[in-house]
Amino acid sequence: MKDFELVIWLEIHVxxxxxxxxxxxxxxxxxLASEPxxxxxxxxxxxxxxxxxLNKEAVRKWALAGLAMKCSVNNISKFDRKSYFYPDLPMGYQITQLYEPIVSNWKVKIIDDGEIKEFGIHHMHLENDAGKLIHAWWKTLCDYNRAGSPLMEIVTEPDFRSKAEVMEFVRELQKMMRAVGVSNADMEKGQMRCDVNISIRKPWEDVLNNRVELKNLNSPSAIWRAIDNEFKRQVKIVSEGGIVDQETRWWDDEKGMSKPQRSKEDAMDYRYFPDPDLLPLEITDEEVAEIAKDLVELPIEKRIKYLEEYKLQEDDARLLTTDRDLSLYFEKLLELTNDAKKSCSYITTILMALMKESEDDIKITDLKFDIEQLARVIELVNKDELSSTNSKDVVEALFKKWGKADEIIDQRGLRQTNDTGALEQIVDEVIANYTEQVEDYKSGNERVFGFLVGQCMKASKGQWNPKIFNEMLKNKLD
Ligand SMILES: [Zn+2]
Structure with missing residues (x-):
């Protein structure tokens, strides 16, 4: 297997x-509509x-998706007819864009295994969808609810070398579409389809071998499994001296294998020609600028910022940017606390666990307490007025009963006093009461130090700050 590398490009319909x-x-x-x-x-x-x-709203969203991906929107694009004879499309052709698509030449960034990578996009065009055929053994039923729905087709460059890159790209694209509100891109609901074109080659070769187009990949796991399966299939053929047929194969996810569907047509077979019913589509620079006002910061841009600027861990950055509301919440909290690490950990480890455990599927936008209260908890922890162990209880109380952080802390007697006079008294008493251990420590047994801190904490009934006891004891004994 190591003798071959994968070369993949994608055709994604959104x-x-x-x-x-x-x-x-x-x-x-x-x-999906309830009735056909x-x-x-x-x-x-x-x-x-x-x-x-032509639907203006669809064009606007299509251009917005293009802009989100940093592409250039062409001022003029044209529609072509693609001959297509099959009952799911009553017109006998599809209206698409072969020669002059709306957007072209851009690159999408992803983070794969901690590394920022870019994948080229050949172009993106607009076309109408076909209907849905339901095959029963004695007849075929046609449902045209979907026929004529606007689809964007995104065609990438053959830049992918692993299934992990493909998966990450698909996920990133989904997040992008959702962020700009162009599509929910839910694969299981047919809002996004991904055809994968695969060929293999020896890593030092420059030529592309015959490619196979895999269709019917309806979920991320199907994509993963199908690429794996096809790679092995092609390696086996070539290793045995054979040649891979250039064809389209149909992935059967239940059986975990693909079967040939038809040999891959050339553009010639579709007899493309300019659609005489539709004028060229003109989008002026002013219109593009107007559309660009609806752009938002993309999940990938956020993720890169979280990693590089806020120095968060990769998993945390990914988690916080999957959901727009979650990332907005994090950013608001960060604004209040100025502490990225703690803002992140209080959300990802404490709040999200509470949300997960809650019975009514609470989302970050459903929280009943003010974000300022959570910021206050973090502030008190940073000032050593609240221990981080106790802070979890405070957040839980906020989550369940709302209220104010300071009130909860005082009601429960969780505030750590940093009144040095009282603390010093405790430290002195401990030193006087445990002379044996003190001597032991002074003669080099460091382990006994923890015991002395523990005694101070015990004497203070756990309300005061161990960090300060630590310092005081060290000052007095060293
Ligand atoms: Zn209609």
Missing amino acids: RINSETKLFCNCKNAVE NVNACSVCMWFPGMLPV
């Missing part, structure tokens, strides 16, 4: 969540004489 379909006023079935053929009209059923009218 369903845009516009109100209506791409060329008509039918409701765009973002979620309720969202279908004479335009998307392509009755004779019907003309497509």
